[in-house]
Amino acid sequence: MTERKDDGLPDAARLQQPIARLLRPLVRLFIRCGTTFPALCDLLRELYVNVAVHDFPLPKKEQTDSRISLLTGIHRKEVRRLRNAGAPVRQTPAAVSRTTQIVALWMADPRFATEAGAPAPLRRSGLEGNGPTFEDLVGEVTRDVRPRAVLDDWLDRKIVTFDEQERVVLTEAAIAPNRGDERQLYYFGRNLHDHIAAAVANISSSSSPFMERAVHYEGLTEDAARRLEALSRELAMAALVAANREAQALHRKDEGGEWRWNFGIYVYREKEPGGAHDATDEEEPRS
Missing domain, CATH: 1.10.10 (Arc Repressor Mutant, subunit A)
Known part of the structure; x- marks a missing residue:
């Protein structure tokens, strides 16, 4: 059994379905790129230990192998082997x-x-x-x-x-790097990280500290979906350009510090199996 506080967070069982949906496109990418299940398991095992060591310390207490094993479910021998890997380096090429x-x-x-x-x-x-x-x-x-x-x-x-x-x-x-561009993989990791981190913060907090919303409709024709995608692209680019202009002006005056800021937008459409015909307008933060 792992260590867990009754802090209002969803339990592991309730997380299964949203996590499966979140991971599905990533698993599709892994298979296409040749990342096998054992290789992913090795990566996750190392990451579990790393996060437990660096993100879940106890105040004024030593972070022991036993506690890391309790938090992660990974055997103490493996914890001892992996915990000295150090925190991941967040470095922009x-x-x-x-x-x-x-x-x-x-x-x-x-x-x-x-x-x-x-x-x-x-x-x-x-x-x-x-x-x-x-x-x-x-x-x-x-x-x-x-x-x-x-x-x-x-x-x-x-x-x-x-x-x-x-x-x-x-x-x-x-603005949208070509396939194979070094920037594409860098922003793949950075932008997905920040989007997921914002959503996790909203789930973990009693209030929703970050804006993380979407407008979505189902049961559309392909023509309607394409027209909405084109409109979304225009609106998104206008918002990004305006935010970038203001950020540049502030950056020139700013003394510099340890904080970073990210403002991202995504647009997506796909053909769904089953052909749902109900339309919804989602304007609630996912929290």
């Missing part, structure tokens, strides 16, 4: 961080935007014309990497392209 900062600045700073507020096509430093250049943009974020190297890398990854005037133009891939 340098290329991902640099790309994200440059794109965010390009999308938010009026110096690099059109009159309508969209990212403006930028001259390369050697081209004639007025206004800031791609070199100016990169120089605002980093002096450690040459702008030409960033440009070559981004062209290869299709983050930017050239227009008919040979100006550098931001593409959709800058």
Whole structure:
């Protein structure tokens, strides 16, 4: 039996169904990518020990192998072997961080935007014309990497392209990374982590500290689902651009600290087996 307090949290039996639904797309990905069940078990075993050691300490008491075994259900010999692995390192790859900062600045700073507020096509430093250049943009974020190297890398990854005037133009891939892009896997882990962490915090707290809501309808035709998806994309992009612009302005004035913030939006549609015909409008926080 594992250690558990009567703190209003759902018991393990009630968690079975939502966890199964949550894990199903991940298991689909694991099978496609060759992550076998034994390999996943090894990862989960190490993660269980790691979380118990670092996230469930007792005040002024030693975190013993016996207590970790009690919390996790993992044998003490395995606990002893695994507990020295250390906490997972939450580190953003340098290329991902640099790309994200440059794109965010390009999308938010009026110096690099059109009159309508969209990212403006930028001259390369050697081209004639007025206004800031791609070199100016990169120089605002980093002096450690040459702008030409960033440009070559981004062209290869299709983050930017050239227009008919040979100006550098931001593409959709800058916001939604292409398959195989290092940023895609990084944000896969980061964004899903933050979404799940917000939902877990809402379940674990007497109040709902984070906004975590959705609007969903069932029993739609494919045409209606596609039209709603297109509308959602427009609304989502407008919200993300506005939030990014405000965050850039605050970031310039902020003294810096230990906190981070994430604002994410997802849109999803699929054909459901069974063809449900009831429509609902969900506007309640999942708490």
